[in-house]
Amino acid sequence: MKIKSTLVLMSFLFISVCFSQTVVINELDCDTTFDGNNIDNHEFVELKSETPNFNLDGYVLVFFNGSTSGNDSSYLTLDLDGYTTDINGLLLIGSNNLTPFPQLIISPNSIQNGADAVALYLGDYTDFPEGTLATQTNLVDALAYDTSDSDDTGLMALLGLTTQYNEGSGNNSNSIQRFDDGLGNADSITYTSTTPTPRALNDGSGVVLNGVLTTVNDIHFNEGDSFDVTFTTEQNVDSDLVLDFSLNNGGFDTSDFTGSTQVTIPTGQNTITTSITIIDDINDEGDEIFKLVLSPLPTSYLPLNNNLERRVIDNDFVVAPFGTPLSPTFGIVTGTQPADYYDSINNLSGAALEQALQDIIADPTIVRAQTYSDIIDILQEADQNPANSNQVWLVYTEQGRAKLDYQTTSNNIGTWNREHTFPRSLAGYNSIDLDDERDGKDIFWTTKADSLRHGNSDGHALRAADGPENSSRNNSHYGQYNGPTGTAGSFKGDVARSVLYMQIRYNALSIENGFPTTTGQMGDLATLLDWHRNDPPDDFEMNRNNVVYEWQINRNPFIDQPDLVEYIWGDNVGDTWTNTLSVTDFEKETIKLYPNPVNNQLFISGKNNEYKVVIYSSEGRKLDSKTLKNNSPFNLDLTTGVYFAKITSQDKTETKKFVVK
Template sequence: MKSTIIIFLVFLISLTAQSQLVINELDSDSDSIDDLEFVEIKSNTPNFNLDGYVIVFFNGSNSGGNKSYLTFDLSGYTTDINGLLLMGSSQVSPVPQYIIYPNLIQNGADAVAIYQAAFTDFPEGTLATQTNLIDALVYDTSDPDDTTLMSLLGETVQINEDENNNKDFESIQLNNDGVTYTVTTPTPRQLNDGMGIILNGLSISTTATQYEEGDTFDITFTTENAVAQDQSFGFTLNNAGFDAADFTGNTTLTILNGNNSVTTSIQLIDDAIDEGDEIAVIQLTNLPTDFIALNDQIELRIVDNDYVISSWGTPTNPTYGTVANTKPGGYYAAIDGLSNTNLTNALQGIIAEEGVVRAQTYADVIDILKEADQNPENSNEVWLVYLEIPRPKLDFQTTSNNVGTWNREHTYPRSRAGYFSIDDDDFADGKDIFWNTTADSLRHGNSDAHALRAVDGPENSSRNNQHYGQYTGPQNTQGSFKGDVARSVLYMAIRYNGLEIVNGFPENGAGELGDLATLLDWHRNDPPDDYEMNRNNVVYEWQKNRNPFIDYPELVEYIWGNEVGSTWENPLSVDDVNENAISVYPNPSSGSIFVTGIKSQFSLSVYNITGQKLNTLDAISSEEIQLNLPSGIYLIQLKTGQQQYTKKLIIQ
């Protein structure tokens, strides 16, 4: 008899626990980017411990198969004084106790459910079940009923969040009967019937969202109602590299009895060190129990005024010959004296050499581009291909909203090449962790930084997968990107088997990109500059291979252009040889020059910037030398005995 009573009591306790929790409110479709979506749980008693519970989201689409796509462990959380736990992004107001990323909750037909279970019981792809189920809500936004999902969860109705044709500004709310629902204006962190204890909302405000090192600014904290007694709380600004060494000011504050606000001044320290732009985050701490945060985790951009300016120019204001080529000695030795397929095969053997060349993750590319595409005029910015403007490195796109952000542009589009991402591509694991790769490793083209550029988000979408020639860039730009993207996709055609650059605009050819004639024209009219040489050097440090068409632009002609079939001979090295004793002047010149610092007779050879020899003549130091060259940038090779020197010359 005693055993029967114990079992009955355990059963009653179990029923009581299960009746404690319900899905109280759901906003699955809040606006265009869904950064205000949330789900709210309600317990019958306040301050209910949620240890041992999980909340699971199920995908009711054909592809989702009524299986789980998100699971959150509720252990460590409790409901508030009104029995509520709000889950949503930091953009929701009042601020949720449980912060999740924005734009995670799908719009339906889908479901959300509470289980008394372990997080590990619901790996992604778990079929909806009633085992250990506490409560469930099947919902949609004007979608057909998913009767299978309802049956799996033991539900008989599917609630339409869009029943009033206003889904972006309404939520599904459980009525007091615990059975029916109302679709109306969202009420996060409040009981749906408007009852309960009204908490005093606290908001954070600043006059701006961006400050420079050395600035002083105020942070004001304001409550909705004046406090009946002194109320103290704190906040932090720490975030990643931004910490207490970067500012001074009081971070423990008190709102005095009868008042509803307090202000503190923060002094940003100008440390004369380039740490890069940083984000400080205002985050509340030790909030009184009768307060509720209306906003929190407020981001402030701290602009570092100690940025570095490089010695070379941007693509729209290019310089030449300033950045030294860092290719190892003999790097291209294997292609010397070859032609046709022998030349391309040998070139591929260099830039796709197994055991030497490395493949990095797609996430690593973000770090590569921050270095390779750094704005020469400000080290805290990247230079955007196509738009030809800088953008802060901090503005990398992390949500579905790409306006004002930058992301990664595949110059050889994924859809035309056939490469793709895998799960491991989502992890940035650094320069020294990499995949082995070969010429047949086409998938690694997805993260090959020689063919990825920092790009404006909307412009990336605008280009989409158009062939070059179809896409010619935004209006009212210089087109400084044209030679760069031409050389990047020509590199890809040699680096990976299965890719080809062709004439025209093929729409059904897998592994084909056009237009070859356009790209050759772009290459010839926009030769490599210092910016491009620097990015070649940077990518080499990560991938251990180079883009040969930046190092030797004339190679393009021997593979696709007017020298096809001719024998390639490795041209004059244009590595920087700085001999202070030798001077070529005037520089810039109008057509004639003088050379000083060489005592004996010497030979002078003139090369264009692509390495093509134009003329050779003998000369004597200090005599006038007539070159008769059109305006442009040239390389002058001076030879005397066994020594040779290279100088850059500008003809106006």
């Protein structure tokens, strides 16, 4: 009987704790549709304390992945030390994009859709490293949820839950909200999927806070521009409201602008505007982003937005002495390799020549491997747009893009990212956790010819690329993928030499004719040889070879010695190599004709300044002739078919075939 009484008492205490928690999970929105996409910029979770202005030191919020691969384990942990609920007892957690603005900021699209769970614990961040199995130890409150998914009974059991709540199907406009009727029994707490109410009590009670909206109309500013910052409250203020803000972010600070960063909305009014002027200096600081951060507001106010980021375009960018791949120059940039770098390949042929090359570019005592995150820094230098030092030059789309526009979310529109010329899925190399470390050129791995994984971050085989175009290329072989329609094809020789390098550098890789399906093989060799021959290495490519050499202490030999390609894959296979053919000799003998196929404008590019061009039909009939400057267009008026261009310069003549679409 005594035991039974004890059990009854324990049950009573457990029920009492369940219905009188100090802090609970008040609202969850795991899947939003505000932006008309799947990025989930506006997802959030909201906590509620029993008393207002409650200090959350000692609490930790943990998100659990209920998928098969997630194994009911943690994927995100938030330490709540230093955070306090507001006058209504609420703490809102979400991204910068959420309105009202959250007290605790997380990245967009951090909260998974479900079937998953979120749980509040007494404890520390270190108690829940990623992959920690859900537990009831020190559990304060938990919510299992989904977006029209099956119940994860295993996850619910681990957390002591009996119900999983459905927010709605994918891209819904609901949130899951907690309601308490205050009766303190098993039916007191209910959860409803309804219209979100972030930073407001779900039942509409509580103090109505006056929201403050910050407005900066433009997205980009040039040095010397002035712009207005306007602050507007939802209701007129009942006493003077002093607002302080800052614009500092990274290298952008108070030395970069003038204007007051404190304003006052007078009693009875609801708006104030101040003007900021960006200083036009003479320093090349690169494009920068300032972040407008509003200082903490009085308890009766809340920010509707904050951390507004705007770009300042630096007009002091540097123009390189050499051209872009669309306007190539030759001979301005010289290779930075030691004078004897290629001596060991002299008088060799066939497999011995290939092995000697590999011994140079995969020497484990010299060559370094960097992380995949280091590649971002490498590309910002190696692929810098010669016409604007604040941009990278995008392979395939043949255009500059701001270095600041590196893709950091799932949205790749208007961004650039890292393109593997020899795709991961074809090669079989992958990332490891340490690849996420962006630790600079002086921290590196030792690497050798068998270190295939290091191909994932080999700067010679990665290029800055337009986000959507990178996705479009996907893992296609070259020849299957020929670049965007209407581009000049200035990338073709570059990517050909890039993937040919990979065969020599890594033992597990090879370039084959056709479109192979075996891991480690890539095609099409015939296409790549044609691209190499018709698009010789220019100053842009030599410069990037020099930059990558600084990081990896190896070079792409097919940029320094282009004719090596013929001795390994082309017309001179089996012949003995001698170090007499340089990139300069190759350029003198090679003329680039593009685009091919062509619609109505044909361009001639090479080392010389002027070319005489004669157009012939496929039957050999002369159709037209002109003398053109380098990279000038030859306007065509031809029907669909095959034609030939006879190109003459400095007593040397070369004939090239082209196709009119």
